[in-house]
Amino acid sequence: MASKLVHRHSLIVRLSHWLSVIAVALLIGTGLNIFNAHPALYWGHKGTNIDTGARWLQIGAMRAPDGTLTGQTIIGTASFNTTGILGLSKTASAAPQMIAFPSWATLPSRRNLGLARNWHFFAAWLLVGTGTLYLTYGLLSGHLRRLIPTAKDLAPKNIAHDIKDHLRLHFPKGEAALSYQVLQKIAYAGVALILLPLMVLSGLGMSPGMDASWPVIVDAFGGRQSARSVHFIACTLILAFIAVHMLMLLAAGPFRLLRGMITGWQKVTT
Amino acid sequence: MTLLTRRTLVASSALLLPGCDALIENPRARAIAKAAEQATLRGQRLLGQDALAREFSASEISPLFKANGTINPEEPAYQAHAATAFKNWRVKVSGLVKNPLSLSLTDLQNLPARSQITRHDCVEGWSAIGGWSGPPLALLLKAAAVSEAARYAVFLCADTYHSTTRYYESIDLIDAWHPQTILALRLNNAPLDIAHGAPVRLRVERQLGYKHAKYIEEIILTDTLAPYGQGKGGYWEDRGYEWYAGI
Numbered sequence: 001m002a003s004k005l006v007h008r009h010s011l012i013v014r015l016s017h018w019l020s021v022i023a024v025a026l027l028i029g030t031g032l033n034i035f036n037a038h039p040a041l042y043w044g045h046k047g048t049n050i051d052t053g054a055r056w057l058q059i060g061a062m063r064a065p066d067g068t069l070t071g072q073t074i075i076g077t078a079s080f081n082t083t084g085i086l087g088l089s090k091t092a093s094a095a096p097q098m099i100a101f102p103s104w105a106t107l108p109s110r111r112n113l114g115l116a117r118n119w120h121f122f123a124a125w126l127l128v129g130t131g132t133l134y135l136t137y138g139l140l141s142g143h144l145r146r147l148i149p150t151a152k153d154l155a156p157k158n159i160a161h162d163i164k165d166h167l168r169l170h171f172p173k174g175e176a177a178l179s180y181q182v183l184q185k186i187a188y189a190g191v192a193l194i195l196l197p198l199m200v201l202s203g204l205g206m207s208p209g210m211d212a213s214w215p216v217i218v219d220a221f222g223g224r225q226s227a228r229s230v231h232f233i234a235c236t237l238i239l240a241f242i243a244v245h246m247l248m249l250l251a252a253g254p255f256r257l258l259r260g261m262i263t264g265w266q267k268v269t270t
Numbered sequence: 271m272t273l274l275t276r277r278t279l280v281a282s283s284a285l286l287l288p289g290c291d292a293l294i295e296n297p298r299a300r301a302i303a304k305a306a307e308q309a310t311l312r313g314q315r316l317l318g319q320d321a322l323a324r325e326f327s328a329s330e331i332s333p334l335f336k337a338n339g340t341i342n343p344e345e346p347a348y349q350a351h352a353a354t355a356f357k358n359w360r361v362k363v364s365g366l367v368k369n370p371l372s373l374s375l376t377d378l379q380n381l382p383a384r385s386q387i388t389r390h391d392c393v394e395g396w397s398a399i400g401g402w403s404g405p406p407l408a409l410l411l412k413a414a415a416v417s418e419a420a421r422y423a424v425f426l427c428a429d430t431y432h433s434t435t436r437y438y439e440s441i442d443l444i445d446a447w448h449p450q451t452i453l454a455l456r457l458n459n460a461p462l463d464i465a466h467g468a469p470v471r472l473r474v475e476r477q478l479g480y481k482h483a484k485y486i487e488e489i490i491l492t493d494t495l496a497p498y499g500q501g502k503g504g505y506w507e508d509r510g511y512e513w514y515a516g517i
Contacts, residue, residue, distance in 0.1 A: 209516025213318030
């Protein structure tokens with residue numbers, strides 16, 4: 001089968017992709033460490049471990065009468081045994097640790113709220129800078145127009161067709177591979193234009209300084225603790241995107257696609 | 271292919287995790303990360319240097335207000351004050367001022383008070399709403415006549431909190447003169463209890479909880495933070511936390 005190299009991604013898109021990878025990896029790792037300092041979520045403005053009226057999520061360890069420890073995740077009124085992952089988990093060297101997110105998932109791996117916060121805000125500024133660069137370029141160059149699904153893309157028949165293609169791991173070849181399919185568009189536009197901006201806004205919604213200057217952000221979320229909850233939920237969705245993105249990359253040809261996102265040039269069959 | 275990838279993943283995660291710790295704990299790398307604090311400070315000051323923190327209605331007050339950090343200073347001197355209802359407690363104002371002050375609790379109680387129902391945001395992530403009341407710090411600064419050279423107000427406290435030196439905090443003069451920055455003597459219409467900082471604690475409403483020093487004995491106006499603690503401007507700052515805790 002013949003193939004040729006096609007210039008697939010512009011420099012700005014590649015640069016902002018990899019800077020976002022660094023920023024988001026730092027933000028998730030340090031964010032989980034920060035969450036571990038108070039592993040509970042609430043709706044509204046307020047909530048503590050002695051003011052639990054608005055609490056909807058809690059991760060912790062529970063000791064049974066016989067002394068055995070289990071990791072528990074409580075969502076609303078439902079309680080789940082999450083021993084090994086959430087609430088109680090093993091560390092490389094020590095005995096099981098009572099911690100919400102396990103040490104292998106957090107940055108740094110041990111509890112250190114101060115260090116995690118230093119890097120969280122550094123990465124947040126990196127993400128905001130990268131996002132500004134990407135969105136400005138995307139608007140001026142027409143890149144964003146190609147990313148946002150059209151009415152034709154969103155026709156139920158087209159979406160059903162694309163879902164079927166994805167489930168059969170049947171990826172477009174040749175020229176068709178050079179434009180995004182509808183599920184790709186929804187995923188990429190959803191992350192770049194909705195979830196990441198939502199992470200920044202909900203993060204700012206937790207800032208007491210921002211609440212004084214721009215109270216509209218906290219108002220939009222319905223309270224500081226609501227902003228914290230949205231921050232957590234949007235992060236979970238971003239993690240889901242990353243998982244699917246990695247699976248699709250592996251299924252569709254990791255070396256070909258990585259080469260495209262690093263050098264800009266991607267091999268397509270003709 | 272799959273095997274190769276999985277093996278690579280396992281190998282790289284084993285290498286990656288300690289590597290990540292080493293990288294982010296590296297003092298030089300951390301110094302770069304901490305540059306973000308200055309960006310946050312400048313950005314937030316640009317957006318609203320004089321903005322007021324959100325105030326709430328009485329119905330929104332937390333039924334129980336969580337107390338954190340020191341909740342009962344063990345120091346004998348403090349316990350002696352507590353045993354006599356703080357009647358000999360004094361708050362000194364000194365440093366770069368023309369008129370150093372030494373105020374008793376009664377002096378502070380006799381100053382015009384500001385009352386505000388605000389949300390206390392702990393660095394850990396939780397929030398509690400409470401009604402605070404006490405004289406604005408600005409009144410003390412005015413009476414002491416702060417000199418032009420002063421840049422910070424440093425607060426020295428009576429507790430040591432797992433340390434050999436006393437808890438301390440500092441704010442710049444923008445926050446020090448801010449109308450909601452008060453020396454709280456009351457919480458929810460009752461004299462401040464020991465867990466929440468009796469007899470006097472700082473409220474600096476646009477920053478996180480660790481800035482709100484409890485058990486205040488001295489307020490020093492200064493142009494440098496170097497002589498206090500390890501020089502980073504506060505107990506938690508000396509342990510790596512941001513001095514500007516507006517986020």
